[in-house]
Amino acid sequence: MNIQGLQKLTLLDFPDRLACTIFTGFCNFRCPYCHNSSLLVAEGDPLNWAEVKSFLQSRVGKLAGVCLTGGGAHFTGLFG
Ligand code: SF4
Numbered sequence: 024m025n026i027q028g029l030q031k032l033t034l035l036d037f038p039d040r041l042a043c044t045i046f047t048g049f050c051n052f053r054c055p056y057c058h059n060s061s062l063l064v065a066e067g068d069p070l071n072w073a074e075v076k077s078f079l080q081s082r083v084g085k086l087a088g089v090c091l092t093g094g095g096a097h098f099t100g101l102f103g
Pocket residue numbers: 050051052053054056057058059060063093094095
């Protein structure tokens with residue numbers, strides 16, 4: 024799983040909810056309006072999934088959601 028970033032708290036990405044945001048790497052599109060273009064080639068070392076998962080488990084009952092954003096979240100393997 025190629026996770027390139029973790030914003031541990033967002034007050035914007037999930038309206039009216041406390042959430043965190045996971046930034047996945049790589050995308051095969053090149054949309055000119057992309058806000059995360061630095062992630063499209065996913066050159067950085069990915070975060071350790073076990074550590075991200077541990078963080079998420081520590082926030083059960085505190086955060087209302089997780090925003091999954093690109094790069095291409097569909098390349099992560101999270102969706103089968
Ligand atoms: S991450 Fe989203 S906005 Fe950016 S290039 Fe890929 S599909 Fe387009």
